[in-house]
Amino acid sequence: MTDRRVQKTKKAIREAYLSLILEKETPKITITEIAQRADIDRKTFYLHYDSIxxxxxxxxxxxxxxxxxxxxxxxxxxxxxxxxxxxxxxxxxxxxxxxxxxxxxxxxxxxxxxxxxxxxxxxxxxxxxxxxxxxxxxxxxxxxxxxxxxxxxxxxxxxxxxxxxxxxxxxxxxxxxxxxxxxxxxxxxxxxxxxx
CATH class of the missing domain: 1.10.357 (Tetracycline Repressor; domain 2)
Incomplete structure (x- = not known):
């Protein structure tokens, strides 16, 4: 169950980021924006990725x-x-x-x-x-x-x-x-x- 939840969260983060890069310059994308779009908090982002x-x-x-x-x-x-x-x-x-x-x-x-x-x-x-x-x-x-x-x-x-x-x-x-x-x-x- 944990693995499925982790994969689901990582997928949400990836999809949020990939949708954002179609809208704005990559250097201007923030972790906060990715977290908001993925419907998670910043701490959850850092549980899965060290950086954008x-x-x-x-x-x-x-x-x-x-x-x-x-x-x-x-x-x-x-x-x-x-x-x-x-x-x-x-x-x-x-x-x-x-x-x-x-x-x-x-x-x-x-x-x-x-x-x-x-x-x-x-x-x-x-x-x-x-x-x-x-x-x-x-x-x-x-x-x-x-x-x-x-x-x-x-x-x-x-x-x-x-x-x-x-x-x-x-x-x-x-x-x-x-x-x-x-x-x-x-x-x-x-x-x-x-x-x-």
Whole structure:
């Protein structure tokens, strides 16, 4: 019973904070405001969190764990033939809190959250590619860093509204690039005299 009550209180605190960051600048949010919105007192807040930053860090951990779980449930770690599955999982994670993700994509103080997601993506790519590719570890890690950094950068641009397309279109394009490189997107120029 106690665990359920603790989880319920922590959820109320997280939801209160996440709703407040959509309304005002993060540095201006106070523990008092969070406690009032969560319908608790300040002492109760401090029973669960040491600071406001702890809330967003916990949110980041939960989101990355949810991403891994989604990937495991969809057998991503067993079959990398469909790289778009990775990006569909990222879409599912983002869609659940789209307005929040759009907001934090525009707010530099949340860069650490994107760093956490990038690191999870990098580890996932390293694990899946490492089992299938016979390349030196350093080269594998460079590939994973390249794809993870590019993916997060692309999703941040999309969330900020810089890439006008649906999330499905984005997942398909990023998945194709991750799997095929630019070769699928760029067709070679036809030689003179070629018909076709």
């Amino acid at each position: 930053e702890d809330i967003i860090h916990e949110f980041g951990r939960q989101e990355t764990e949810a991403l891994i779980l989604h990937l495991e449930q969809n057998d991503f770690f067993d079959d990398t033939a469909d790289m778009a599955a990775l990006f569909r999982a990222l879409n599912a994670l983002i869609e659940a809190n789209l307005e929040l993700y759009q907001h934090i994509a525009r707010t530099p103080s949340y860069a650490f959250l994107w760093g956490q997601i990038k690191d999870i993506l990098k580890v996932s790519l390293t694990e899946t590619m490492g089992e299938r590719l016979d390349i030196p570890r350093a080269q594998l890690e460079i590939c994973a860093e390249f794809y993870a950094s590019g993916t997060i950068s692309t999703y941040l641009a999309w969330l900020r509204g810089d890439l006008p397309m649906s999330d499905d279109q984005l997942a398909e394009i990023v998945g194709d690039i991750a799997y095929y490189g630019l070769h699928k997107l760029i067709s070679p120029p036809k030689a003179e005299g070629d018909e076709g």
